[in-house]
Amino acid sequence: MRATLRRTLGLAWVLPALVLVGVFVYLPLVQNLGFSTLEWDIYSGSQEFAGLANYAKLAGDPVFWSSLGNNALYAAISIVFQVLGALLLAALIEGVRSQRWQRALRAVYFIPSAISLTVAGLLFYFIYEPNLGPLNHALRAAGLGELAQAWLGQESTAMSAIIAMSQWQGFGYSTLLFAVAIQRIPAEIYGAAAIDGVGPVGRFFRITVPLVREMTGLMAIVTLSGAFQVFNEVMVMTGGGPDNSTQVLGTWLYRSGFVRNDFGYAAAIATVLFVITLGVAVAQLWFTRRRRVEW
Amino acid sequence: MRPRALPTFAALLGTLTLAACSGGGTPQAPAADAAAPPEFSGTLSILTKFAGDPTGPYFENLAAAYQKQHPQVKVELIQETDQSVKDKLKTLTASDALPDIYFTWTGNWADNYIRGGRAADLTKVIGPDTAWGKTFSPGSLAAFARDGKYYGIPLYGNGKFMGYSKSAFAKAGVAVPKTFEELIAACGPLRKAGYEPIAFGNKDGWPALHYLQQLFAYNVPDATLQADFDPATAKLAHPGYVTALNQFKTLVGQCTDTREGTNGVLYSSAQEAFAGGKAAMYYQEILEFDNATSGGKLEPDDFGIFPLPVPANAAGDPAVLEGSPEGYLINARSPRVALAVDFMKFATSLENAKTLSAPPYGQPSTVVGAVTEETSSKAVHEGMQLVNKAPKLAVWLDTVTVPEVADAWLAGGEALVSGGKTAEQVLDSVRRASESAR
Numbered sequence: 001m002r003a004t005l006r007r008t009l010g011l012a013w014v015l016p017a018l019v020l021v022g023v024f025v026y027l028p029l030v031q032n033l034g035f036s037t038l039e040w041d042i043y044s045g046s047q048e049f050a051g052l053a054n055y056a057k058l059a060g061d062p063v064f065w066s067s068l069g070n071n072a073l074y075a076a077i078s079i080v081f082q083v084l085g086a087l088l089l090a091a092l093i094e095g096v097r098s099q100r101w102q103r104a105l106r107a108v109y110f111i112p113s114a115i116s117l118t119v120a121g122l123l124f125y126f127i128y129e130p131n132l133g134p135l136n137h138a139l140r141a142a143g144l145g146e147l148a149q150a151w152l153g154q155e156s157t158a159m160s161a162i163i164a165m166s167q168w169q170g171f172g173y174s175t176l177l178f179a180v181a182i183q184r185i186p187a188e189i190y191g192a193a194a195i196d197g198v199g200p201v202g203r204f205f206r207i208t209v210p211l212v213r214e215m216t217g218l219m220a221i222v223t224l225s226g227a228f229q230v231f232n233e234v235m236v237m238t239g240g241g242p243d244n245s246t247q248v249l250g251t252w253l254y255r256s257g258f259v260r261n262d263f264g265y266a267a268a269i270a271t272v273l274f275v276i277t278l279g280v281a282v283a284q285l286w287f288t289r290r291r292r293v294e295w
Numbered sequence: 296m297r298p299r300a301l302p303t304f305a306a307l308l309g310t311l312t313l314a315a316c317s318g319g320g321t322p323q324a325p326a327a328d329a330a331a332p333p334e335f336s337g338t339l340s341i342l343t344k345f346a347g348d349p350t351g352p353y354f355e356n357l358a359a360a361y362q363k364q365h366p367q368v369k370v371e372l373i374q375e376t377d378q379s380v381k382d383k384l385k386t387l388t389a390s391d392a393l394p395d396i397y398f399t400w401t402g403n404w405a406d407n408y409i410r411g412g413r414a415a416d417l418t419k420v421i422g423p424d425t426a427w428g429k430t431f432s433p434g435s436l437a438a439f440a441r442d443g444k445y446y447g448i449p450l451y452g453n454g455k456f457m458g459y460s461k462s463a464f465a466k467a468g469v470a471v472p473k474t475f476e477e478l479i480a481a482c483g484p485l486r487k488a489g490y491e492p493i494a495f496g497n498k499d500g501w502p503a504l505h506y507l508q509q510l511f512a513y514n515v516p517d518a519t520l521q522a523d524f525d526p527a528t529a530k531l532a533h534p535g536y537v538t539a540l541n542q543f544k545t546l547v548g549q550c551t552d553t554r555e556g557t558n559g560v561l562y563s564s565a566q567e568a569f570a571g572g573k574a575a576m577y578y579q580e581i582l583e584f585d586n587a588t589s590g591g592k593l594e595p596d597d598f599g600i601f602p603l604p605v606p607a608n609a610a611g612d613p614a615v616l617e618g619s620p621e622g623y624l625i626n627a628r629s630p631r632v633a634l635a636v637d638f639m640k641f642a643t644s645l646e647n648a649k650t651l652s653a654p655p656y657g658q659p660s661t662v663v664g665a666v667t668e669e670t671s672s673k674a675v676h677e678g679m680q681l682v683n684k685a686p687k688l689a690v691w692l693d694t695v696t697v698p699e700v701a702d703a704w705l706a707g708g709e710a711l712v713s714g715g716k717t718a719e720q721v722l723d724s725v726r727r728a729s730e731s732a733r
Contacts, residue, residue, distance in 0.1 A: 044410065153553070153558035241706065255702070259702055
C-alpha cells in the first residue's frame with residue numbers, strides 16, 4: 001500500500017515535467033509528421049491530405065540529395081578534425097610540462113568556441129570576402145595571388161570554406177573535453193609505461209587512446225549529430241548558395257518552407273532529419289552503456 | 296526510445312495526424328466594413344519593412360503623432376528589414392497571427408494574401424473614385440487591385456535605374472550609354488580611368504534577378520513574358536531568355552571587378568563601393584538613391600541615373616521599366632479594420648507623404664503631389680518622373696511569379712554568375728521548376 005502511494009506520489013511529482021516535455025517537444029514532433037503528409041497553403045489555411053507524396057518528392061529532388069551529401073561531408077571532416085585532431089592536440093597540450101603553458105594553450109584553443117556561430121560566420125564571411133577579405137590579401141602578399149578567389153561565391157569552394165570555419169570554431173571545445181578526459185587517467189600508468197621504456201608516441205596509442213575511448217565515442221556521436229543539425233553558419237555565410245551548392249538539410253528545409261511556401265515538403269525534410277539524428281542519439285545511448293572504461 | 300513508449304508514441308501520432316488532416320483550412324472571416332467609423336481605442340499592430348537607418352524613425356514618428364491625436368489608441372510597431380520581413384510575414388501567416396496592418400510587395404506576393412482571404416477589401420475607401428483613392432497615382436492603386444477590387448495601400452513607388460558618377464564618366468571620357476552594347480563598351484575606358492565600371496554584389500541572389508527581369512522585358516514580348524510567369528501557361532521557350540541571360544553574363548564578366556566571384560559580395564558592399572567613389576556605376580532602386588549620396592564621397596550633384604540601356608534588336612518592349620510600388624494590406628480578420636484604415640489615411644496624408652519622400656527617408660510617395668523638386672532630392676524626383684512616364688512596369692522577378700519558379704531563377708542567376716551553368720542550362724532548370732509548380 002505504502003509502495004503504491006509512493007509510486008503515485010512520484011508520478012505526481014514528475015507529471016508537470018512530463019506535460020511540459022510532451023507539449024513542447026513530442027507534440028510538435030508528432031505534428032510535424034502529420035504536416036509532412038499534407039499539401040498546406042498557409043495563406044488560405046487549407047490543408048489537403050497528400051499521403052506520402054512529399055516523401056516521394058524527396059527521392060527525386062537533387063537539392064535534397066546534395067544537401068544530405070553536404071551534411072555527410074561536414075560530418076566526415078568534423079570527425080577527422082574535432083575528434084581525431086582534437087584528441088591529438090589535447091594529448092600534446094597535456095604533455096607540456098609547464099602548468100602555466102598548459103592553461104594558456106587550453107584557453108587559446110577554447111576561445112573560438114566561446115564565439116557564437118552566427119558571429120563566427122559573419123567574421124569569416126568578411127575574411128573570405130573576395131575584394132576586401134584578409135585571406136585574399138594575405139595570399140597576394142605571399143605571392144600566391146593566383147589562389148585568391150571568391151571563396152564563398154563559387155560552387156567549388158563555398159562548402160569547404162564553411163566547413164573550415166566550423167572546424168575552427170568547434171575544435172577548441174573538443175580539445176578541452178579530451179584534455180579533461182586525459183587528466184582523469186592516473187599519472188601512475190604513464191609513469192609505469194615510461195619506466196618500461198615506452199616513448200611518448202607509444203604512450204599515446206597504448207594508454208591515452210584506449211583510456212579515453214569513452215570520450216572519443218561520445219565526441220564522435222555528438223559531432224556526427226551536430227553535423228546533421230548545421231544551420232546558422234550556412235545561413236549567415238551563403239544562405240545555401242551559390243546555386244544551392246551549400247544547402248544542408250536544415251537550410252533546405254527552411255528554404256522549402258519559408259521561401260518556396262512548401263511547408264508540407266519542409267516537414268518531410270524535417271522528419272528525415274529527425275530520423276537521422278534519432279539514429280545517432282540511439283547509438284549514443286547504446287555506446288555510453290556498452291563502452292564504459294573503469295580503472 | 297524505450298520499447299514501452301512506442302505504442303503511446305504511435306497512438307499520439309495517429310490522433311494528431313488525423314486531427315491535422317481533418318482541418319480543411321481556416322474559416323474565412325466575415326467581410327469587415329472598412330468604411331465604418333473607427334473606434335479610437337485599443338492596440339493597433341503594424342508590421343513594416345522600415346527597420347534600421349534611415350527609414351526606422353518614420354513609422355515611429357507617425358505612431359507617436361497618431362497616438363497624440365488619439366490617446367486611447369496604442370500603436371504597436373514590428374519593424375523588419377527587407378530580408379527579414381519575408382520570414383516574419385510567413386511565420387505570422389502560418390500561425391494565423393498577422394498584425395492589423397502589414398507590408399506587402401505587388402505581384403504573386405500580394406496575390407497570395409488576397410487569394411487566401413487575409414487582405415481586407417478596401418474598394419469602398421480606396422477605390423479610384425473615392426476621396427482617399429483620388430490622392431494616389433492611379434497606377435500605384437491598380438498594382439494592388441484584383442478582379443476590380445482594391446486591397447492595398449500603396450505607400451511609395453519604386454523603380455530600378457543605373458546610378459552613375461558623372462565625374463567618373465567625365466574622367467573616362469564616356470557618355471551616358473544609349474544601348475546595352477554602348478554600356479558594355481564604356482566599361483573598358485572606365486576601368487582604365489581607375490574605376491570598377493559597375494559595382495555588383497550577388498550574395499543574396501536577388502540583385503542578379505533585377506538585371507535579368509529588366510533584360511527579359513527588353514528581349515521577350517510582353518504577352519509571352521506574362522504567360523511565362525504563370526506555371527499554368529508557361530512555356531519559357533522564347534529565345535529572348537537565353538539572349539538576356541547571356542547579356543547579363545557579359546555585363547558581369549566585362550564590367551565588374553569580381554566577375555564570376557560576385558556571388559561572394561554583399562549588395563551593400565557594392566553599394567558602398569559606388570558611394571565611396573571606387574565604382575562608376577551601380578544598378579539600384581529609387582529607394583537607395585538618397586543613401587548613395589549620404590555621407591560617402593559621391594555628392595548629390597555628381598549622381599546621375601539612366602534606365603538600363605536597351606540591347607540592339609531586342610524583341611521585347613524597350614519602354615518597360617522595372618519597378619513596382621510597395622505598400623500595405625489590412626488584415627481581413629482584424630477586429631480593427633476601420634481604425635487601421637484611419638491610421639493609413641493619416642500615414643498617407645500629403646504632409647506625411649512629403650516627409651516620406653524627402654531625405655533622409657527618400658521613399659518616393661505614391662501620393663500625388665508629394666514628390667516634387669522641392670520635397671525630394673533631384674535624383675528621386677527624376678526617377679519617379681521616369682517611372683510615371685513608363686507605359687508599363689516590370690514587377691520584380693522574385694515576387695511576380697510563384698516562389699518555386701522565383702527560387703529557380705535565383706539559383707540559376709547565381710549559377711550563371713559563377714559559371715556553373717550556361718544560359719541554356721539555367722533556362723532548363725527554371726522550366727523544370729515551372730512544370731513542377733503547375
